[in-house]
Amino acid sequence: MSERILETLKSRFGSAIFETHSQFGDDTAVVDPAKWHEIMTFCRTELECDMLTDLCGVDYPEREPRLEVVAHLYSIAKRHHVRLKARIGDRELEGDVEIDSVANIWPTANWLERETFDMFGIKFKGHPDLRRLLMYPEFVGHPLRKDYPAQKTQPLIEYRTEEEAGLPLDKQLPFGPDEGMSFGRKEFTSGEGEAS
Amino acid sequence: MEPIDLELEEGELELPAEPMHLNMGPSHPAMHGTVRIVLELTGETITKADVQIGYLHRGFEKMCERGTWAQVFPYADRLNYVSPMLNNVGYALAVEKLCGIEVPERCMWYRMALGELARISDHLTCTGAMAMELGAFTPFLWFIKAREMLWDIMEEETGARLTHSFGRIGGMASPPTANFKAMCREALPKLIGLMEEGEKMLLKNRIFIDRLENVGNISGADAIGLGWTGPCLRASGVPYDVRKAHPYLKYDEVEFDVPVGTRGDNLDRFLVRLAEIRQTRRIIEQVLERMPDEGPVSVDDPRVMLPEKKDVYTTIEGTIQHFKLIMEGAKVPKGEVYSYTEGGNGELGFYLVSDGSGTPHRVRIRPPCFTITQGLQKLITNSMLSDIVPTFGSLNMIGGECDH
Amino acid sequence: MGEVTRQVTLEGSQTGFATTRLDALLGWARKYSLFQYPFVTACCGMEFMALASPRFDMARFGAEAPRFSPRQADLLWVVGTISQRQAPVLRRIYEQMMEPKWVLAFGTCASSGGFYDNYTTVAGIDKIIPTDVYVPGCPPRPEAVIDGLLLLQDKIATGDRTPGIIKPREDPASMGNVNGLVQLQKKSAKGDRP
Numbered sequence: 001m002s003e004r005i006l007e008t009l010k011s012r013f014g015s016a017i018f019e020t021h022s023q024f025g026d027d028t029a030v031v032d033p034a035k036w037h038e039i040m041t042f043c044r045t046e047l048e049c050d051m052l053t054d055l056c057g058v059d060y061p062e063r064e065p066r067l068e069v070v071a072h073l074y075s076i077a078k079r080h081h082v083r084l085k086a087r088i089g090d091r092e093l094e095g096d097v098e099i100d101s102v103a104n105i106w107p108t109a110n111w112l113e114r115e116t117f118d119m120f121g122i123k124f125k126g127h128p129d130l131r132r133l134l135m136y137p138e139f140v141g142h143p144l145r146k147d148y149p150a151q152k153t154q155p156l157i158e159y160r161t162e163e164e165a166g167l168p169l170d171k172q173l174p175f176g177p178d179e180g181m182s183f184g185r186k187e188f189t190s191g192e193g194e195a196s
Numbered sequence: 197m198e199p200i201d202l203e204l205e206e207g208e209l210e211l212p213a214e215p216m217h218l219n220m221g222p223s224h225p226a227m228h229g230t231v232r233i234v235l236e237l238t239g240e241t242i243t244k245a246d247v248q249i250g251y252l253h254r255g256f257e258k259m260c261e262r263g264t265w266a267q268v269f270p271y272a273d274r275l276n277y278v279s280p281m282l283n284n285v286g287y288a289l290a291v292e293k294l295c296g297i298e299v300p301e302r303c304m305w306y307r308m309a310l311g312e313l314a315r316i317s318d319h320l321t322c323t324g325a326m327a328m329e330l331g332a333f334t335p336f337l338w339f340i341k342a343r344e345m346l347w348d349i350m351e352e353e354t355g356a357r358l359t360h361s362f363g364r365i366g367g368m369a370s371p372p373t374a375n376f377k378a379m380c381r382e383a384l385p386k387l388i389g390l391m392e393e394g395e396k397m398l399l400k401n402r403i404f405i406d407r408l409e410n411v412g413n414i415s416g417a418d419a420i421g422l423g424w425t426g427p428c429l430r431a432s433g434v435p436y437d438v439r440k441a442h443p444y445l446k447y448d449e450v451e452f453d454v455p456v457g458t459r460g461d462n463l464d465r466f467l468v469r470l471a472e473i474r475q476t477r478r479i480i481e482q483v484l485e486r487m488p489d490e491g492p493v494s495v496d497d498p499r500v501m502l503p504e505k506k507d508v509y510t511t512i513e514g515t516i517q518h519f520k521l522i523m524e525g526a527k528v529p530k531g532e533v534y535s536y537t538e539g540g541n542g543e544l545g546f547y548l549v550s551d552g553s554g555t556p557h558r559v560r561i562r563p564p565c566f567t568i569t570q571g572l573q574k575l576i577t578n579s580m581l582s583d584i585v586p587t588f589g590s591l592n593m594i595g596g597e598c599d600h
Numbered sequence: 601m602g603e604v605t606r607q608v609t610l611e612g613s614q615t616g617f618a619t620t621r622l623d624a625l626l627g628w629a630r631k632y633s634l635f636q637y638p639f640v641t642a643c644c645g646m647e648f649m650a651l652a653s654p655r656f657d658m659a660r661f662g663a664e665a666p667r668f669s670p671r672q673a674d675l676l677w678v679v680g681t682i683s684q685r686q687a688p689v690l691r692r693i694y695e696q697m698m699e700p701k702w703v704l705a706f707g708t709c710a711s712s713g714g715f716y717d718n719y720t721t722v723a724g725i726d727k728i729i730p731t732d733v734y735v736p737g738c739p740p741r742p743e744a745v746i747d748g749l750l751l752l753q754d755k756i757a758t759g760d761r762t763p764g765i766i767k768p769r770e771d772p773a774s775m776g777n778v779n780g781l782v783q784l785q786k787k788s789a790k791g792d793r794p
Binding site: 024026028050052053056070072083108110111115119132135144150 | 421
């Protein structure tokens with residue numbers, strides 16, 4: 001049933017559709033980023049995809065172009081899904097990575113694109129209000145990129161020091177050497193309980 | 197002296213005033229937790245609203261990339277924490293779609309039963325909290341009492357009341373207990389009784405109805421454009437339910453109706469949730485009748501399932517299989533998949549990208565209440581300040597899911 | 601109640617003493633009339649709701665009345681994960697409370713950050729505000745939270761400001777071969793060490 005979508009897209013846009021596949025039953029088309037808005041408008045009007053289910057980014061650091069914007073569309077009346085992908089961005093991601101915004105086609109794209117910008121740094125041209133959504137405005141960097149270390153925090157306020165607190169603040173075992181349960185603990189050499 | 201009779205124009209009578217900026221902060225008495233709404237008010241009317249989320253962003257997607265496919269289950273539980281079983285089942289189905297595994301029949305029924313119990317828990321919490329925020333504390337306590345009965349069943353089955361982490365790729369962590377069916381059959385009438393008591397009390401109350409009726413209206417077309425799914429969309433008149441439109445597990449073999457509202461206001465969203473609890477009861481009763489009493493609950497595939505403990509300790513194959521699955525993770529085939537189920541709030545989707553190794557390359561959750569919360573700004577603009585409370589309550593924003 | 605010997609306090613601590621009858625009276629009055637500020641963020645909030653409900657009733661310990669203004673509260677319940685974005689808010693709420701005030705970290709995420717070891721979670725609220733009782737669990741059973749509340753009440757009564765954690769009453773290893781689990785050789789906690 002949905003093979004027709006891919007055929008329709010290919011016949012209408014020809015070379016702008018780089019590749020298609022239907023792995024696991026999901027129809028997917030990789031499209032030219034320059035035609036992103038046009039193809040999405042076509043899906044909205046001709047293919048009656050009235051719901052933009054999801055829009056997200058994926059980072060493939062080994063590949064160029066590195067970032068991928070993935071949009072899932074759904075039609076409530078016709079009950080078909082289609083996934084459109086566009087590949088943008090060079091290996092180092094030094095400059096701006098841009099693609100058209102579809103917020104004027106589906107209002108839901110507003111927050112979905114803000115989140116993608118927040119997590120990956122992809123700028124959406126024509127978005128009414130592109131600012132961070134999940135992270136705070138003072139945050140530097142884009143967390144879901146593969147080169148952002150997962151544990152690197154950027155605290156907004158200063159942490160308490162150990163002198164002020166009067167006790168060690170790093171994670172450590174809460175019980176002393178002769179208290180609590182003995183299983184799963186390392187041998188203690190001295191009174192300090194320091195977990196490595 | 198005679199008083200001066202001035203003829204003033206309409207416009208001159210109004211004093212020039214600045215709009216007031218009010219912050220409904222992230223620490224909010226309503227149990228939603230963590231949403232900040234920055235409001236610009238003229239009197240009591242909201243002229244501009246900016247909904248800021250992200251105060252509970254816990255990095256679900258980044259954490260998934262650091263473990264194995266099976267280690268995602270505890271993180272997935274904590275997404276929609278009022279109905280954790282639905283998240284577990286949704287994620288397990290997504291990975292099974294990628295692996296091409298079909299779980300045994302008993303597991304499908306079991307997943308449906310537990311998932312629907314979790315859905316009742318979700319709807320009870322939402323409606324109870326909404327009533328409490330409007331001042332009706334007693335129905336909230338009754339609904340929580342009903343929810344405790346559900347959690348007792350969950351505790352008996354999975355070992356934990358709230359975040360069970362019970363799903364596994366290819367099945368469940370353990371088979372149903374011997375008196376699962378008896379417990380469910382005993383608890384369901386009591387549950388529904390409590391729910392009906394609360395419903396009667398609320399729906400006969402003039403103040404409750406007045407605060408919810410015709411407040412927070414949204415049309416079906418607007419809701420679809422905003423990406424709404426689930427009870428909020430159905431209250432606006434669009435009968436889209438993933439269980440009916442694209443059935444998964446055994447939903448095409450059970451009979452149930454999908455309650456649909458008409459006006460799309462807060463009252464409709466409230467009533468749709470209560471009606472869904474009744475339909476869910478029908479589903480559970482049918483599932484309990486059809487679920488086989490014996491048979492395996494997990495698929496016997498060594499690529500994804502852990503062997504039994506006695507095999508791990510006594511045979512070398514068991515040890516190696518256990519080791520590889522724990523240390524390296526299940527080797528899921530390369531590719532990408534989008535799998536969606538009906539979560540408590542709507543279409544809960546998981547978009548998984550696998551590079552063929554035991555660690556996920558990307559786990560993207562499509563949170564239903566993310567798109568629903570986006571609509572909050574549209575709903576509260578040009579309404580009164582006190583309408584925010586029931587409107588926000590009826591949307592059922594769960595922080596863990598919205599901020600993932 | 602008030603079995604001070606069964607509590608665990610961190611090493612290097614000193615117990616304060618309620619030295620006068622007036623202090624004892626104040627301690628008694630404070631501990632049974634706690635006004636809580638539930639700073640609820642995440643899943644532990646569901647267990648908090650269960651705790652406030654009739655089955656596990658917090659009201660019988662005097663800790664029922666929530667006050668949603670920090671100026672009127674004396675016990676700050678930090679329930680759920682605190683993200684980096686939420687941290688200044690928590691600090692501000694804590695600073696707005698008036699003395700005497702206590703903090704109870706409800707859940708593992710508030711105690712130590714839980715399994716969210718990433719760019720966005722504060723690894724334990726004691727990095728931001730001083731904490732009196734930690735109740736671990738993900739989410740903790742309401743009985744565990746009541747245990748923590750009682751521990752806190754003992755601390756209030758004696759005037760002890762050192763942090764404490766609730767402790768399981770029975771060592772699972774000493775329960776024998778339960779449910780057919782393979783029981784490994786148990787090393788005794790005391791006695792083996794010099």
